[in-house]
Amino acid sequence: MSSRTCLRVATAVSTVVVFLSLVFSVAFLFLGSSNPVDAAGAASVMAHDDFIGHRFLPAHEDWNNETGSRKTGPAQFSAEGHRMRITPVYQIDELRSTSPQKAQFLEEVVIPLSIESLTRMFSLRYPAQGGPLLLQRRCRRTLRWSSGEVECSELASEADQVCGSSGALPSDLFDEAVVCSGSRPGDCKRTARGAGANDTDFVLVVTSSGDDAECAGSEDSMSAQGGFCARDEESGRPVAGFVNVCPGGITSDQDRLGKQVDLAVHEILHALVFEPTLWGYFRDAGGNAYDGSPVTMDVDPVTGRERRVLTTPKVKDFVRQHFNCTSLDGAELENEGGSGTQWSHWEESLFHDEIMTGLASGSGRSVLSNLTLALMEDSGWYLPEYSFAGLLKFGRNAGCDFVEKKCESEGPAAKEFFCYGSGETGCTPNLLSLGRCEPNPLANGCSIVKGFSNAQCQDVRNMEKAVPLHVFDSSSLCVKGDTEPWVMQTSRGHRGSVMTTTTTYPSGSNGCFAFRCSDDGQVLVNIHNKEVACESGMDLKPFGFASGTFGTCPGPEVCDQQLSCDGLCNALEGYCDRGACHCHLGFWGHHCDQKIVPL
Structure with missing residues (x-):
């Protein structure tokens, strides 16, 4: 049995506010930018670092067989067929003692949500049949007789049943095994059989070790490792694996939950399929x-x-x-x-x-x-x-x-x-x-x-940061403009005097703007509450501004891609393309607006 482990590190995200800068040419001067x-x-x-440690499928040719974001009625939640049952085994006593809130969040939210989000996306070809899932014991020493018969004379100890650097496969998951004395051929006995794991197709050992070599990065960086630990001898499919989530990156901050789910699913996929040493056990459409x-x-x-x-x-x-x-x-x-x-x-x-x-x-x-x-x-x-x-x-x-x-x-x-x-x-x-x-x-x-x-651009919470001219909602896209500040001048007469107010927007057109597509496919952009045509590759002089350029305008393809969902698909939950909302892990539904709740 061999496995490879995956380490994934995600540096913490920080946020600052872009400040509004104003210049009043008559009254006072105030400039600022960030x-x-x-x-x-x-x-x-x-x-990665090395640790020592079932029906065949029809072809699918249509990669764009999507459920459109404009559809109504019930949405399909999970793939048809036998849904894979992944049973987590938590070995996080150290985390429970040092950070009980993190342990609870890992055990009750991150891992269950990751499993639920992943397993709904496929069905299993080789489900466990006829009782509990039992793992095969490894043989540490084999004997070969002159007759060609091969026997096991020593099984790997329980201490050798490691699963990751800090986890172990529980002894009661193992099937009986035959051990032979070596005094003569056939002088063998059977070991006791464990209880196994009921109603499961895969055992996932979950640990949270903060080993310095594995949990590199800053104190609050997100990192994890994962790999497989045991395979089914008949099908070759992995039946046990591990995920180690470094304690520093576990947080109940809802803004970072999605990243934690992505991280955990990445590691689970290494345990299930994305491991070079597993590819030699793959089977083709005919089962060979x-x-x-x-x-x-x-x-x-x-x-x-x-x-x-x-x-x-x-x-x-x-x-x-x-x-x-x-x-x-x-x-x-x-x-x-x-x-x-x-x-x-x-x-x-x-x-x-x-x-x-x-x-x-x-x-x-x-x-x-x-x-x-x-x-x-x-x-x-x-x-x-x-x-x-x-x-x-x-x-x-x-x-x-x-x-x-x-x-x-x-x-x-x-x-x-x-x-x-x-x-x-x-x-x-x-x-x-x-x-x-x-x-x-x-x-x-x-x-x-x-x-x-x-x-x-589609995070509506950014509107609270009062970034001038920019709009953050489900119809917003990013525009890379030039570095010239936008300047607006307004004049007002009062008792024979004229006061001119100059407002400067240092950020220019670098940022997020609200777009929509007309019925004939024309791209329109909203600039300072005025909607104007925005032809592909064009730079615009914003109406009412003394200086500054908007652009370059996006191409018409955005009408078939990012803007094709009528504002019903938000990028925090899924990406819009060709009238369909493609959900991120943790979301589902026609508009990806329904949160997945672990069972």
């Missing part, structure tokens, strides 16, 4: 083991580094459609990072924001997309409901050259998803937050805008 704060300073890094390794290796012609591509059938189908490139053989795996990050995540420069990349950055949520669900189907163990997937917009329809060259591609897609002015203010690739252009440590030298925590 930039929105970097979300999370902003990297969530997953790094794949011929050869599903991973191909070559040299990246752009970077000169080794490149590995996961080539299972549904993964290949997804990337060909997603990038609009029919020559792709599969999805690239991460080629940078430490020994546990490299080759055990999706490539960051191609799948930024996907929940199984090695880096989660910025203020938004990670996305459990159809790419990872495709891998689950390719395992032969799970049948995903693709319509429940989150929206992966990064790289969509970017073409073959983009996949090959990333940010060095000369096509227009590279400028849509990457940025080239390090330190400059800009918009995230999905246009849902203002942020800063920064080099991404896992993106092959490419830079991607990371969102500011107080500049998520």
